[in-house]
Amino acid sequence: MDNNQYSSILGLIVPPLVNKIAENSNLSTLEAAECLYQSDLYKDLADENLKLWHYSVPTLYSMFQDELLVGSYDFPEGV
Numbered sequence: 454m455d456n457n458q459y460s461s462i463l464g465l466i467v468p469p470l471v472n473k474i475a476e477n478s479n480l481s482t483l484e485a486a487e488c489l490y491q492s493d494l495y496k497d498l499a500d501e502n503l504k505l506w507h508y509s510v511p512t513l514y515s516m517f518q519d520e521l522l523v524g525s526y527d528f529p530e531g532v
């Protein structure tokens with residue numbers, strides 16, 4: 454997958470994930486986006502080789518929550 458294709462995939466995944474973070478954390482969309490972009494999860498999501506893009510928004514949100522609560526998260530099986 455080339456960079457343009459991967460950027461397109463991230464463009465489909467990130468907005469619903471930001472919305473879920475905003476809704477569940479009582480943050481504005483901008484604040485939620487900032488939290489996500491500063492997270493290790495986003496760094497890993499942006500790394501095409503890790504293939505986190507194929508996980509659902511609820512799974513990615515759970516990973517994000519784990520990072521916030523305990524400072525890290527486990528990769529779901531198969532990664």
